[in-house]
Amino acid sequence: MTDESHQLRVLVVDDEEAIGRALRLLLTRAGYIVDVVRTGAAAEVLLAERHFDCLVLDYRIPDVRGDELYLYAVGAQPHLRGRAVFMTGDITERVHATLDETGCDRMEKPFDVHAMLLAIGRITAGLRQQDAAG
């Protein structure tokens, strides 16, 4: 039985079911606890209930844009500031400028799963070290 107390928890928000499934598989195998939801509203419910260590957010979710959901999440869990990876299919200057303002990583769809794992690993590396030291 896995000891969940030492596992990091990632919230994935993407309305594309296939991407959600793939990320759940990938991140679970890498040792994370993963919650996948398809809407901003569902993400907000989880943010009120559970502690997350990292966010993986689609930029375009039907009910809220990813950058707004990120700010909302930081309001609910301030430690999440800077701990998000945005996924986007948009390559416009405006979208890039918007995401630059968050100071978070971004991956353009279709993304390389290893690059995604590395990006999440960079965010959570410090947390794992703290955990190991503790």
Added chain:
Amino acid sequence: MNVRTGPHTALHTPYLAALASQAEGSSGWLACHAGLLALRLVDQWMGTVGSGAAPAVEQLDAVHEAVDAVEPGPLQLLMQGVVDATLAAWGRANIGLGTALLAYGRRLHHEGAWPLASDVYETFIRYARMVGDDERLPDAYLRLGLAFRRREDLGAALGAYATAGALATAVGDRRVAWLARVGAANVERQRGDPDAAAAALDAVIAEAAPVVGNLPGADDVVARASHDRAIIEIDAGRFEDAVVLLHRALERYTDTRRRQRVLHDLALAFVELGMLDVGRDALQVVSATAEEPYLRLLADSNLMWVAVLAGQETVYERYRRALAEESLTDELAVAYATCVDEAERRFGAAVDIARVMPAWDGAPPPLVAHVANAVREMRAVVPVG
């Protein structure tokens, strides 16, 4: 980024009204005060884009001091986000400010502070029109429509929904265009025209249902329209039809909060049909799991009512005492008083204590099974003691 000129100041009447209604220095008053100063800073920013005129030091001190005085928590952080984004953008158009405003508005919205949320959304709309952030305008008008509707400003709500629909249609956003029609239908229902509302909701369901699975968000549109359509059936006393629509909404909703709301309404429909056990089970799950405090209290209030209908005086008394300790909204207070009155009438008379509503045997078994599954599913998430 092109900057359009326009009116930059607003009265922020909802904030002023909220301030006037609270004790000065209370936590609610402090949050309102800080929010008002933050919005006025945004107004000033809108007036100085391109001119570079800096805000007065006294004004900045006042804003920072006000935000610092707010009880620590999400609202304070989001207000701080608005202030930080405004200052970071001083003298130039900025995208981050719009996001900060929307996130702050969304939090107010979730806390049920509808007048304040509407003021923030209106501020966002003025900002978006000024800087040309057209992409988020349809959704902002949709949110504004809901905030107006919740504060019973029905004319303004219809106007906001009409604008949301027109803007969404112009950019081909079918989801927001449908949701604007759902919102407008709800205004019609609130205005006392259920037939017009039902026709509008049926039309949305007919258009959106065929594209579920192909168009992101279409399932949510069908769920919301079906849920709202069911409320019209409930109001008319057509509970069997309501159960079918609520079941459809329960199947389609992916958002837990909305699933909890529809489960609550489904429970009530079953109670109205005399299936007290099914209704009670579902209400207990909602009471134990609902994220929204209002929904939890509503479920408890209805559990108290079910206890009265079932003649369970001890159970009724337990809920009554628990609810008597809570701060109830006007609507819940009326429900509470009505229930207590009925309980006194029933339990006060020795003859009728064991009266139970007659069992309803017309429920198609799959619906009952589906409710039972939903109850089990939610029990698994948060076990009910």
